[in-house]
Amino acid sequence: MRARTIAPLDLDSYQRAARLILTHHLVTSTFPDRTALPLLRRWATELRDDLLDTLGYRLEVTETTARLFTVLDRLDPGAGTATHTDRPFDRRRYAYLALAVAALGRAGGQISLSELAGHVAADASRIDGVDLATDRATDRDAFVDAVAWLAARGAISLADGDAGGWASDPDSGEALYDIDRSVVAALFRPPLALQHLNSVRGLLANPADGAHVSDGRRSAEATRRVRRALIQRPVVYAEGLDDAEAVQLALPRTTADLEVLTGLVAERRAEGVALVDTSGRLSDVRFPGTGTVAQVALLLAGEICDRVLDPDLPAPLRLPLPADEHDALVAAVDAAIPRSGVFTALAVTGPPDRADGDDLSGERVRPEHPMVDDAWLASTIRGLVDTYGRTFAAQWQADPAGLTDAAVALLAKLDLVARVPGGVLALPASARFRGATVSVRKRDPQIDLFPDETSETESHE
Template sequence: MTPEPADARAAVPDARAHVLDCEHAAEVRRAARALLARPLLLASGPYGDAFRLVRRHSSELREWFDRNTGWALRVDAQSARLVKAPGTLDDATHPAREATRSGAPFTRRRYVLLCLALAALERGEAQIALGRLAEQVLLDAADPELAAAGVEFTLERRDERLDLAAVVRLLLAYGVLRRVAGDEEAYVGGTGDALYDVDRRVLAGLLAARHGPSLITVTSFEERSAALSAETSLDSEELRFRAMRRGLTRRLLDDPVLYYDTLTDAELGYLTRQRAFLTARITELTGLVPEVRAEGIAMVDPDDDLTDLRMPEQGTHGHITLLLAEHLAGAGGELSIDDLKTRVRELADIHGGFWSKTAREPGAEGELVEQALARLVALSLAERTPGGVRARPALGRYAVGEAVITEPGAKKAPAPQHVREEAPR
């Protein structure tokens, strides 16, 4: 029997090692994507498999996120929490939303109630009834400073009870609360109550801040926001470069598009020099692919599951959003809100037969325009201006090109198409 060549025998372990390395890299990628999609994962519930994957690779993930973004990763036996901080503090386009099909954005009062509810739960016991939580929130809401800020909460009106119920449902979705009995609708209607278990570990890890709020002494909202997430003193060139690397990586991961004109000169210079390195590191971990244009960079997701907001293509609101995107892309400059309302009325005459009845009613164009603009601005496809709104460069993909007609038998040139692909993440 002819013996197998030595180099062939050596190749077998190498091939197996390569397969194992590929499997390991794929698992780390799935774990990282799971954390980016849901920064809070619980061992129980629908994302238990993702949690176990994150826990298995927690050391590698913790090191990557700390080095490249400055985000801390906390993992225990029951939960994994990626403590994300935004790349910029002035983006109000991605609010907390109701944990219902409507997904309505949180109002100012709901944010206040959320903070008051978390404070009450921190002081409370392992179980709490919704009525008892409401009493605690009501006492704290009587603070004179809240009243001076125009926040009123009395629980006398149904809409106030609905706001508190929305806060509770969000905490249920986060895993801070687990429903034991009853439901929120009964409480809102005044016919019953609800009882919850409080997961204190999840509650303790919910706050994403570098510094404790009780240690912040400045008073204005902008100063407090900046102080909560402030980096350590950047007193050396190495620390400044590290801060820029982390900030740019956070924005590449989180923002639909990173436009060069939103960067400082120092950030733009650093990104110009380190662009290939930064994008390659992100691609290696997440699978996001860089799309580099003259105006900026978008990290595009081929799997289309890392975005919290998509460009709609179905339903009345989706159709109107796409049509207004096309209109803005071809405008070549700033348009006023009245211009867009007029355009919606014109579109209703053309496409109204396919729209919902409420969208065709007189006066509905104002709300339709605002809903469309909220999505376009959140996707960095448009920006509001003092005079109205104007397109951002990425909106050009929704522009309509001129049709090209060729003679019979001639070689056909590719005609520009109305591209309705989704905005990157």
Template sequence: MSASTGLVAPFEASTAGPRAAVQIDAGELDDFQRTARLLLGHPLVTPTWPNPKALTAVRRWEVPLRNEFARVLGFRLDVGRSSARLYRRAATTSVHRGAYTRTLRPLGHVACSYLCLVLAALEELGDQTTASRLADAVLRLRSGDDALPVDLTVYAQRRAFVDAVTWLEDRGVLGLRDGGADQWLENDAEGDALYDVDRDCVSRLLVSSPSVLRGVGKAADFLVEPTTPGTEDRPKTLHHRVARRLVEGPIVSYADLGPDELAYVRERRTRLVRDLEQLTGCHVEVRSEGMSLIDASVEPITESKHRFPGGGTVTQAALLWGAALVELAATGDKVVPETATAAGGDAVVDGAGSAASELDSTNGRDLARAERGPSTPAAARSVDAGAADEAWEDIVDRYRPKFSSDYRESPDKLRREVEELLERFGLVFVEGHRLTVHAALARYRPDAGSETNFADPPSVPAAQLFGDDHP
């Protein structure tokens, strides 16, 4: 019996091979896949985060998880004394990924700077510390670096510092023993917070050596996977790049892939889909314009607060407006990114429908079949902003009484948040006087005659949005 995994030795030996997931008994595969989804949504796991049973599950499946994450995505799983972390490398940069506060505010670049400083400060402190000692250590670390403005006498910066500390507190890196960071925030003379420090967790959040930063000049440089010269476009590397795109974004359009990635998908799409479905238990939906990883309905990767569709006025209004935009886009101009033209070659088509048929579909049924052609199908169409505005006003006129009270009084605020939501999922892009509507938006059209409920989430499966909450 393995002390670290709880797996019998013969099975543990077998999982050292490249195809660990297919060797798991069918009766246990669901549990393995739930644990894999948990790590994708919460790459840092502690005894309390994201739930008290999570670390036990990761320990149970440690060996096959490590093998499968490395094989399918090129991710590294590290399991320690009191924590586990999935070290991920993204495929693309995005302004929509990052850490959030308890109230779902983006942590922001200032708070993220404080998060790094706090973690560095924890390395030199003991097994217990206070918020005030952490603040003093942060100021010492930052001393002399004018490129990083730190002034904890300013309330906004104190707020950012507390956001960073409570982010670590929520994940069990800091265990609150007494008081609270909010008392320190309000500059209460008697207020402070006493924390136990989980040094194992801290060590897994601080792993970057100076060599990692060598040659890094912009955020996109972190996406480059180290490879032996001349092997950048080998099948293994291409497999990782395309698979990462699918788990970190709701839509992968063939038009957005480079020539080497497009050729890989054309030749090995079946294996790619099989590997991802075997690891995650999610369904990979394949259309003529691209692919999407559809999140599991039971213990999904993405938390409900970051899912689409979901409940609430913003999501329901986005579904209604999206349906209207799909109707308008059916007669709009096709939008073909330059990458599609550059890629060339035969299109990867499964007969599910081109952009035109997708946007012309009714309740998920295609009115026209895809034409197999020599180029990548257009994945989007443009809509005139004036027509989009009229469609929005019609929705406000019809459904305003059903909006929640704050949006009922301010439909313009609702419009902004609806646009932000659809842009975050890559379904709509606002550019000047035109909107670009992705074909995938047609997937979420409500059934004809169905009643819109602004309180309950719809029954349409959610596309996955990866990485909303990662260290």
């Protein structure tokens, strides 16, 4: 591993570059900032070798872009992009984004916003279920969100005008953009032509087939799958892995290379492993974090731990994790593939099945986890609102039910709980946040030039 030969004084710089490209798979001269690309260019050779050997990722670095081509072993229902206001893209915005990239690839050096909208509208009209009507404000807003996403990454840059003016009134507003063709070309580089896919499984990694490769190759592939999971997920539980992957997760060498590559620290427990990001530069969701939802989620995690461990209350019901929904997610995506556009002569369905010796974890005894029901969750959130509500955002003070859903969704995204019918299962990693302490600062509208000696904060545990 090249990282092990880097001088200790330079290792921090190298690890910052690794975290940067693992967080932003496309880096340009302006995205995410102007210092990012020079940093990656400095360590391009070392990163190219280490990312390929450790994770199976391919890195391409040019004068104007750095592009990381990752490998997916499974579909992630929580993955995706968002607007500049952190609103997740919906299907319409994704469609406009894809069509805009295609239109920019055919354009010259500049393009106006109305011209780009015309190209996207023309292409959308040939696709069932997709259309762009510039006389509809909702369509214009969605299209401008897609354009803003491209502009933020440097694919286009505003030369004149204002996209907001066009979104408000396309008859009087206009914007002109310069096109960076190198960034446009780097944006969309699938491993296979989408017209050659019968199933989204064709975009997933090919597991090693024991009938055709050596045991060493199969072991190396299992190690890379586990490392990719550690990078992509908040925590990796052994119960969710097959036998070969569970063995690799238990080996210290599996995480040792990731620690050197990223600077993160592996936290190992009997149930699984998590890479702890003390820098806050690799995680897309910081937890604990700021904001009402994050703070309530932290409090709720502590309350769940207290409920599970409370000896004075009846022991909670214990259940195994719900069945894996990956196949259902694949089927849902496959159902949206426009079959008329598939070139059947070259169509690929997906990776080969796992070898017979690579049994899934379903063959092992499935551990059970304590459950807390929806009524307890709702009651607990109401209690938190009563105690700390004056510090919450106004919208959540008036909507405890919505706050409950948002807090539970955040905990589920972090693999601290798992949703089941009627409640949630408390997963092992949630124990990290047992006994959370909250300090609430008193706010006095009157300025007291001679405060008394009473404390300015109230502490609650």
